[in-house]
Amino acid sequence: MDWGAIFGNAAVELISPTTAAYALAALGLAIHFGFTGLLNFGQAGFMLLGAYGYAIPALKLGWPWWACLLTSLLASVIFALILGIPTLRLRADYLAIVTIAAAEVLRLTFTTNEFAPVTGSANGLSEYQRDLLTLNPLPDGRYGFGPWVFSDRAWFFLILGWIVVILAALLTWLLMRSPWGRVIKGIREDEDAVRALGKNVYSYKMQSLILGGLFGTVAGIIFVMPRAVVPSYFQPTLTFFIYAILLLGGAATILGPILGSIVFWVLLSFFSGFIARAVEAGWLPFMTQVQAGQLRFILVGVAIMLIVVFMPQGILGNKKELAFVK
Amino acid sequence: MSSEITPKAKPVKSTGLHVGDPAPGVKKVDPILIADGVKRTFGGLTAVDVEHVEIPRNAITALIGPNGAGKTTFFNLLTGFDKPDTGDWSFEGRSLAHIPAYRVARMGLIRTFQLTKSLGLLSVMENMKLGAKDQTGENIFRGLIPSLWRKQDREIEDKALDLLKRFKLDAKKDDYAASLSGGQRKLLEMARALMSDPTLVMLDEPMAGVNPALTQSLLDHILDLKAQGMTVLFVEHDMHMVRHIADWVIVMAEGRVVAEGDPHEVMQDQAVIDAYLGAHHDTDLGSTDTGHVEAIKELIDDEQ
Numbered sequence: 001m002d003w004g005a006i007f008g009n010a011a012v013e014l015i016s017p018t019t020a021a022y023a024l025a026a027l028g029l030a031i032h033f034g035f036t037g038l039l040n041f042g043q044a045g046f047m048l049l050g051a052y053g054y055a056i057p058a059l060k061l062g063w064p065w066w067a068c069l070l071t072s073l074l075a076s077v078i079f080a081l082i083l084g085i086p087t088l089r090l091r092a093d094y095l096a097i098v099t100i101a102a103a104e105v106l107r108l109t110f111t112t113n114e115f116a117p118v119t120g121s122a123n124g125l126s127e128y129q130r131d132l133l134t135l136n137p138l139p140d141g142r143y144g145f146g147p148w149v150f151s152d153r154a155w156f157f158l159i160l161g162w163i164v165v166i167l168a169a170l171l172t173w174l175l176m177r178s179p180w181g182r183v184i185k186g187i188r189e190d191e192d193a194v195r196a197l198g199k200n201v202y203s204y205k206m207q208s209l210i211l212g213g214l215f216g217t218v219a220g221i222i223f224v225m226p227r228a229v230v231p232s233y234f235q236p237t238l239t240f241f242i243y244a245i246l247l248l249g250g251a252a253t254i255l256g257p258i259l260g261s262i263v264f265w266v267l268l269s270f271f272s273g274f275i276a277r278a279v280e281a282g283w284l285p286f287m288t289q290v291q292a293g294q295l296r297f298i299l300v301g302v303a304i305m306l307i308v309v310f311m312p313q314g315i316l317g318n319k320k321e322l323a324f325v326k
Numbered sequence: 327m328s329s330e331i332t333p334k335a336k337p338v339k340s341t342g343l344h345v346g347d348p349a350p351g352v353k354k355v356d357p358i359l360i361a362d363g364v365k366r367t368f369g370g371l372t373a374v375d376v377e378h379v380e381i382p383r384n385a386i387t388a389l390i391g392p393n394g395a396g397k398t399t400f401f402n403l404l405t406g407f408d409k410p411d412t413g414d415w416s417f418e419g420r421s422l423a424h425i426p427a428y429r430v431a432r433m434g435l436i437r438t439f440q441l442t443k444s445l446g447l448l449s450v451m452e453n454m455k456l457g458a459k460d461q462t463g464e465n466i467f468r469g470l471i472p473s474l475w476r477k478q479d480r481e482i483e484d485k486a487l488d489l490l491k492r493f494k495l496d497a498k499k500d501d502y503a504a505s506l507s508g509g510q511r512k513l514l515e516m517a518r519a520l521m522s523d524p525t526l527v528m529l530d531e532p533m534a535g536v537n538p539a540l541t542q543s544l545l546d547h548i549l550d551l552k553a554q555g556m557t558v559l560f561v562e563h564d565m566h567m568v569r570h571i572a573d574w575v576i577v578m579a580e581g582r583v584v585a586e587g588d589p590h591e592v593m594q595d596q597a598v599i600d601a602y603l604g605a606h607h608d609t610d611l612g613s614t615d616t617g618h619v620e621a622i623k624e625l626i627d628d629e630q
């Protein structure tokens with residue numbers, strides 16, 4: 001068995017742009033769920049708006065990268081307002097239902113053939129990176145060391161992705177130690193108590209929904225930069241993986257989502273490499289290659305269950321809090 | 327056990343608060359809060375149906391009544407946490423109908439809850455700081471720049487520490503509020519409410535679950551609020567306490583205000599005895615709530 005390749009591939013995931021994108025989306029969910037207590041089950045929808053909000057103006061209108069970015073962000077804010085205005089006055093579960101439904105509506109809208117000239121329907125869109133790539137300062141070629149040898153283009157997206165993640169983490173950290181963060185955390189604990197102290201809870205919840213959604217949107221852009229965008233990326237399972245990452249890392253932490261994403265992707269890559277080669281080597285005679293492809297998700301699922309059972313606060317969560325979880 | 331509560335200093339009672347004979351809805355010399363025709367029904371049940379009531383300024387008013395009388399619902403209505411079917415009410419001359427709860431709080435009408443709402447996974451100090459109003463750093467953009475709110479935050483912390491000392495919670499300031507006992511949470515909630523310098527404090531059963539030694543200091547705190555110029559409206563079941571600190575008593579039963587008056591006189595009112603014991607108490611004592619019977623008996627004994 002080629003252990004070198006298995007570990008090599010896992011090591012690549014350690015810093016891949018996909019890991020960065022999931023980390024950022026999970027950080028957005030940390031703001032929603034971990035800090036504010038909002039149950040957003042539509043993070044995939046925010047990511048979709050990022051991906052298409054960037055790709056469509058770039059391809060169809062030839063807009064520069066920053067205009068595409070702004071389009072995404074604007075779409076995300078509008079989406080958050082549409083979700084939040086009717087539901088944030090209601091109990092937390094309503095937001096959960098509305099967000100999961102709205103994200104599915106978005107995905108199906110981008111899948112349908114009706115809008116194929118704009119969305120590319122199920123085939124999606126590609127080659128929208130050109131304008132952003134003009135900013136790439138790296139010389140042509142492939143470089144790096146060990147398992148991390150990529151093209152200049154891959155390095156560019158990777159570095160950009162992680163810079164954004166670091167900035168977002170910094171922003172979240174600044175906010176959560178401010179009086180604004182105190183109100184947000186108070187709302188998570190008991191919104192009526194916070195209301196009784198004169199805080200406009202509705203407005204704070206909306207701000208949190210928008211901010212975390214924007215993180216998801218930018219994560220969507222980072223996610224599709226190294227590839228083409230197809231609507232099937234944005235299934236509800238994407239949101240569930242991001243929740244898994246969040247719980248793995250620690251819901252009300254800032255570095256948790258980032259570490260969670262790294263652990264998740266490294267484990268996923270390791271398991272898939274290991275199983276594929278195990279099947280090849282005939283260690284698992286009852287299994288085909290296709291079945292093996294699915295098994296990795298089962299194994300990751302089991303690993304996450306174990307972590308949640310034995311470390312419910314997540315890797316970086318505060319153990320002291322556990323004593324008081326209702 | 328209530329007899330352990332002895333006043334440290336005899337509280338100074340405010341008198342001459344009303345105009346005319348004490349009766350339900352009597353006019354006050356200087357009302358801070360006036361409610362008119364406030365009615366709230368839950369399906370077929372009329373929880374609150376208050377024709378007219380005025381709360382006197384800079385006095386301690388007790389709102390009493392048997393379980394289910396509608397006291398908490400009335401609190402919720404007055405503070406914007408619930409919407410009445412009909413009715414108008416004003417605070418310091420400004421109508422409060424259709425004003426959301428957070429605005430009511432900002433106007434200086436702060437309430438606490440019967441079921442304490444401490445913010446469990448925030449420290450006691452953070453709970454307190456949340457109570458302060460007009461915080462620069464509570465704006466999302468200004469919050470990003472610590473230099474804009476540091477100084478104010480430190481002042482708030484000093485004030486919070488001061489209050490925590492008075493409520494004997496200063497040793498707990500860095501603990502999670504969830505780690506406090508039930509009585510300590512009541513104290514925290516009251517201290518937190520005072521962080522915003524309210525003009526009217528509405529306390530829903532502030533003493534429930536607080537031990538007698540602490541009850542004494544809580545009573546002193548409430549008297550202190552009056553001394554500082556605040557108005558207090560509180561719900562309480564312990565009649566000794568009511569009589570000890572209240573300047574005025576409003577009695578509710580089945581959603582209505584059935585009696586009002588000076589704490590000593592109101593207890594003699596037939597309507598109050600009926601409210602607690604049921605109108606047919608002389609014929610059917612056995613089926614009434616024995617707790618209330620005792621409360622009222624104690625009172626009547628006490629009066630003599």
Ligand SMILES: Nc1ncnc2c1ncn2[C@@H]1O[C@H](COP(=O)(O)OP(=O)(O)OP(=O)(O)O)[C@@H](O)[C@H]1O
Nearest residue numbers: 368371373391392393394395396397398399400440
């Ligand atoms: N949300 C609600 N839905 C239905 N009925 C309610 C609701 N809230 C209160 N009630 C009813 O309204 C009546 C008044 O309740 P409320 O809580 O105001 O009583 P209370 O005077 O505070 O009693 P206690 O002294 O026991 O706290 C009760 O009969 C209660 O069952």
Ligand SMILES: [Mg+2]
Nearest residue numbers: 397398399440
């Ligand atoms: Mg009550």
